[in-house]
Amino acid sequence: MLAFPVMPTPPDDVTVLITSFLEPEHVRRIAAAGAGVRVLYDPQLVAPPRFASDHSGRPGFRRTPDQEARYLGWLAEADVHFDLDAEFAPAFPTLAPRLRWIQATSSGIGPLVRRTGLDRSGVTITNAAGIHAVPLAEHVLLALLYFVKDVPARLREQRAHVWTRHSGRELHGLTATVVGLGAVGLEVARTLRSAGVHVIGIRRSPLTADEANRVDEAATPAHLREILPRSDALVLIAPHTRETEGMIGATELALLPPGAIVVNIARGALIDEGALIDGLQRGHLGGAALDVAAVEPLPADSPLWDLPNVLITPHSAATVARENERLTDLFVENLRRYRAGEPLRNLLKL
Amino acid sequence: MLAFPVMPTPPDDVTVLITSFLEPEHVRRIAAAGAGVRVLYDPQLVAPPRFASDHSGRPGFRRTPDQEARYLGWLAEADVHFDLDAEFAPAFPTLAPRLRWIQATSSGIGPLVRRTGLDRSGVTITNAAGIHAVPLAEHVLLALLYFVKDVPARLREQRAHVWTRHSGRELHGLTATVVGLGAVGLEVARTLRSAGVHVIGIRRSPLTADEANRVDEAATPAHLREILPRSDALVLIAPHTRETEGMIGATELALLPPGAIVVNIARGALIDEGALIDGLQRGHLGGAALDVAAVEPLPADSPLWDLPNVLITPHSAATVARENERLTDLFVENLRRYRAGEPLRNLLKL
Numbered sequence: 001m002l003a004f005p006v007m008p009t010p011p012d013d014v015t016v017l018i019t020s021f022l023e024p025e026h027v028r029r030i031a032a033a034g035a036g037v038r039v040l041y042d043p044q045l046v047a048p049p050r051f052a053s054d055h056s057g058r059p060g061f062r063r064t065p066d067q068e069a070r071y072l073g074w075l076a077e078a079d080v081h082f083d084l085d086a087e088f089a090p091a092f093p094t095l096a097p098r099l100r101w102i103q104a105t106s107s108g109i110g111p112l113v114r115r116t117g118l119d120r121s122g123v124t125i126t127n128a129a130g131i132h133a134v135p136l137a138e139h140v141l142l143a144l145l146y147f148v149k150d151v152p153a154r155l156r157e158q159r160a161h162v163w164t165r166h167s168g169r170e171l172h173g174l175t176a177t178v179v180g181l182g183a184v185g186l187e188v189a190r191t192l193r194s195a196g197v198h199v200i201g202i203r204r205s206p207l208t209a210d211e212a213n214r215v216d217e218a219a220t221p222a223h224l225r226e227i228l229p230r231s232d233a234l235v236l237i238a239p240h241t242r243e244t245e246g247m248i249g250a251t252e253l254a255l256l257p258p259g260a261i262v263v264n265i266a267r268g269a270l271i272d273e274g275a276l277i278d279g280l281q282r283g284h285l286g287g288a289a290l291d292v293a294a295v296e297p298l299p300a301d302s303p304l305w306d307l308p309n310v311l312i313t314p315h316s317a318a319t320v321a322r323e324n325e326r327l328t329d330l331f332v333e334n335l336r337r338y339r340a341g342e343p344l345r346n347l348l349k350l
Numbered sequence: 351m352l353a354f355p356v357m358p359t360p361p362d363d364v365t366v367l368i369t370s371f372l373e374p375e376h377v378r379r380i381a382a383a384g385a386g387v388r389v390l391y392d393p394q395l396v397a398p399p400r401f402a403s404d405h406s407g408r409p410g411f412r413r414t415p416d417q418e419a420r421y422l423g424w425l426a427e428a429d430v431h432f433d434l435d436a437e438f439a440p441a442f443p444t445l446a447p448r449l450r451w452i453q454a455t456s457s458g459i460g461p462l463v464r465r466t467g468l469d470r471s472g473v474t475i476t477n478a479a480g481i482h483a484v485p486l487a488e489h490v491l492l493a494l495l496y497f498v499k500d501v502p503a504r505l506r507e508q509r510a511h512v513w514t515r516h517s518g519r520e521l522h523g524l525t526a527t528v529v530g531l532g533a534v535g536l537e538v539a540r541t542l543r544s545a546g547v548h549v550i551g552i553r554r555s556p557l558t559a560d561e562a563n564r565v566d567e568a569a570t571p572a573h574l575r576e577i578l579p580r581s582d583a584l585v586l587i588a589p590h591t592r593e594t595e596g597m598i599g600a601t602e603l604a605l606l607p608p609g610a611i612v613v614n615i616a617r618g619a620l621i622d623e624g625a626l627i628d629g630l631q632r633g634h635l636g637g638a639a640l641d642v643a644a645v646e647p648l649p650a651d652s653p654l655w656d657l658p659n660v661l662i663t664p665h666s667a668a669t670v671a672r673e674n675e676r677l678t679d680l681f682v683e684n685l686r687r688y689r690a691g692e693p694l695r696n697l698l699k700l
Contacts, residue, residue: 166669
């Protein structure tokens with residue numbers, strides 16, 4: 001029994017450096033996340049965004065020497081970074097000695113973390129997995145409907161002013177195999193199942209009972225080749241790792257039924273792009289919606305640009321105006337957990 | 351109490367004439383629908399289909415005199431028609447004296463029934479409402495995603511080999527007003543709500559409790575003008591009646607918020623096409639997906655063909671290869687009800 005009310009220990013002060021553009025209302029929310037939160041942010045010190053929720057910013061942006069000195073001073077003071085500054089990351093052990101945690105603003109950051117040596121730095125890293133689930137699931141739905149309803153043919157006829165009635169296809173009743181069942185893959189599965197699609201989920205790690213209920217079937221990557229022949233659509237959303245690199249090659253594409261649709265919202269490295277182009281050109285594949293490519297920006301001389309059964313979105317399917325709002329939601333919750341000593345959400349396994 | 355088992359009364363014989371092309375497997379299902387069902391069908395006597403589930407057939411089709419004599423003989427014998435023969439319908443009182451029931455193969459047949467005098471003939475007519483719910487709901491989903499995700503801009507950039515990252519929009523969180531809440535409207539509502547769209551249903555007649563649960567809000571057409579300003583999308587699927595003709599004019603279109611999307615899967619007569627073109631040209635409307643037009647086929651000189659924010663489908667959004675399968679399901683069930691003296695499904699109110 002306590003005779004006196006116990007006052008909570010005052011939280012230690014925490015200094016947060018925001019390393020890419022963020023709207024003032026979101027900066028204010030972070031600053032108001034709790035007593036002792038100090039935010040270091042000046043939009044002049046980060047690359048100007050080219051579009052809403054752009055975290056890379058205009059290429060070629062350079063700070064003035066004065067600005068650079070201020071930014072380096074902030075790096076030295078910050079305990080936490082909102083966004084991963086890829087330029088300075090290799091030097092964080094010397095430039096950012098107080099840094100304990102980085103909240104990244106994208107999901108597929110494993111290769112970047114390894115390239116910059118952050119995986120060996122002892123800094124905790126959380127990614128933005130799930131933030132993009134809704135726009136990416138909508139993109140997959142659009143991509144499948146685009147090819148199932150043969151929008152390219154409709155647009156050709158429209159350009160020719162041709163009104164010819166025809167019989168089309170339905171998404172309902174098709175089978176889609178979703179490779180990668182994280183937050184995005186599960187939202188893709190939910191969205192497609194609402195439209196009557198039979199969803200087969202592929203994931204290396206076992207599914208929880210709740211996750212298993214969210215797909216019609218599940219299997220490990222070892223069974224992929226058995227599943228491909230009955231996959232009307234193949235949706236890639238797995239992270240880029242040594243295991244997933246090149247996992248979809250000529251053999252896998254040939255195992256898909258004629259007319260199958262490929263949607264890649266993961267990374268270009270997961271698929272053999274030459275084999276994909278070949279399958280599209282020969283007409284074995286019905287269509288491909290590509291948000292990512294082996295080399296980005298996709299080279300101007302890539303045959304993918306001009307294939308009628310290809311829909312290209314320039315690594316933007318995940319990006320919507322509301323992204324920074326959702327990122328800030330995640331960060332504020334993770335900041336609360338960080339200060340309370342609770343496990344962070346979206347912890348990157350290093 | 352019955353001392354002996356009662357044998358059901360043997361069903362009366364019923365003669366069914368199929369007046370448009372139907373695949374052999376579906377004809378067999380109808381013939382096997384019960385003892386005493388006699389099917390009159392010869393694919394040579396009906397116009398050849400131009401695509402799967404085409405019920406109009408090749409224009410200009412003519413029967414030989416022998417074929418015509420056989421067909422007229424069948425008209426005289428049939429109790430039930432599968433499909434509405436628009437050519438002979440005005441003469442049914444003399445040519446088809448036994449005719450009691452017509453199962454039409456489309457939904458929007460009110461004007462045709464009135465034009466051919468069938469509304470005064472005493473013949474029972476059922477339509478195909480609901481048969482097209484799934485493909486039409488998928489079409490609406492495609493249409494909204496097409497404009498929300500700005501596919502026209504993506505395709506322009508793709509043709510120019512331009513890879514520029516950008517920030518897009520989400521369907522999730524938008525508001526869609528669905529005018530007409532029959533079987534199709536309710537399936538459109540279900541599909542859109544699964545994608546996080548707030549759905550307002552407009553219907554003249556009151557909703558049942560179950561129907562009311564299938565929309566976020568409901569109102570009568572008298573409230574349409576109050577609802578339009580918060581409708582990011584306007585989906586028309588109401589029948590063409592005196593009340594609905596021209597219900598969407600310049601005033602209604604101007605009440606929509608800038609960038610709103612219009613989807614018409616009903617009939618061209620519901621909307622003032624000139625006002626629609628004006629709204630699209632001025633950029634007040636974000637886009638229009640038109641499966642129907644004031645005059646069909648859409649005249650080759652209509653400005654709609656070349657507007658970049660228009661997606662035209664030639665009255666085909668409802669037509670899928672599986673349509674005849676679903677029509678046959680409906681007909682076989684209605685044939686059972688007809689013979690059992692039960693109320694038919696999809697009874698046209700005359």
